[in-house]
Amino acid sequence: DGGITQSPKYLFRKEGQNVTLSCEQNLNHDAMYWYRQDPGQGLRLIYYSQIVNDFQKGDIAEGYSVSREKKESFPLTVTSAQKNPTAFYLCASSMEVNYGYTFGSGTRLTVV
Amino acid sequence: GESVGLHLPTLSVQEGDNSIINCAYSNSASDYFIWYKQESGKGPQFIIDIRSNMDKRQGQRVTVLLNKTVKHLSLQIAATQPGDSAVYFCAEGTGFQKLVFGTGTRLLVSP
Numbered sequence: 748d749g750g751i752t753q754s755p756k757y758l759f760r761k762e763g764q765n766v767t768l769s770c771e772q773n774l775n776h777d778a779m780y781w782y783r784q785d786p787g788q789g790l791r792l793i794y795y796s797q798i799v800n801d802f803q804k805g806d807i808a809e810g811y812s813v814s815r816e817k818k819e820s821f822p823l824t825v826t827s828a829q830k831n832p833t834a835f836y837l838c839a840s841s842m843e844v845n846y847g848y849t850f851g852s853g854t855r856l857t858v859v
Numbered sequence: 860g861e862s863v864g865l866h867l868p869t870l871s872v873q874e875g876d877n878s879i880i881n882c883a884y885s886n887s888a889s890d891y892f893i894w895y896k897q898e899s900g901k902g903p904q905f906i907i908d909i910r911s912n913m914d915k916r917q918g919q920r921v922t923v924l925l926n927k928t929v930k931h932l933s934l935q936i937a938a939t940q941p942g943d944s945a946v947y948f949c950a951e952g953t954g955f956q957k958l959v960f961g962t963g964t965r966l967l968v969s970p
Contacts, residue, residue: 753902780957787962788962789948789960789961789962789963790903790948790960792957795957835900837902837903839902843955846952847893847905847908848893848905848950848958849905850895850902850903850904851902852901852902853900853901853902855900
């Protein structure tokens with residue numbers, strides 16, 4: 748079955764550490780996205796990529812970094828520069844930018 | 860910037876009732892709209908979408924209505940079930956721009 752997989756489901760990080768969240772899709776989608784979701788708030792775009800080896804900052808890119816070396820993979824690194832990293836992170840992909848997005852099941856990151 | 864919003868943050872219904880969740884959008888140029896369902900601790904799931912050249916689209920137990928005159932989108936769920944309890948949010952797309960998501964409405968279904 749085709750889908751989009753995020754791992755791990757739960758992640759704990761100490762302050763000052765970088766951590767990388769994995770996102771893999773086998774839907775043959777060109778576009779991939781990272782969103783952050785905080786309680787009671789909507790989805791906020793961190794980064795997106797429309798094609799391999801290219802990505803763009805979203806609305807809240809500070810403190811985050813991404814890479815898109817393969818079509819299937821779009822990992823997100825939460826760096827120590829991110830002031831408030833505790834949140835639910837969602838990865839999504841779509842055939843085209845203006846098409847419906849398929850979401851992963853999310854990674855809940857907690858800074859301890 | 861343009862934004863998508865919802866009228867009601869929480870909607871409580873009885874099992875078997877029909878539910879209507881509303882969404883107001885501000886970008887009159889938006890031409891693609893989607894409804895997502897998100898259960899607690901999970902990623903959003905696609906429910907139904909509609910293009911701006913339509914005013915109604917039906918799926919299984921769900922109907923989306925689009926009123927471009929007043930820039931309003933609604934999701935109707937027939938015979939609501941406890942399993943429908945979740946947060947529902949709409950998204951709008953414009954041309955080749957990224958989707959813009961609303962904040963969501965929580966649907967609570969009582970048995």
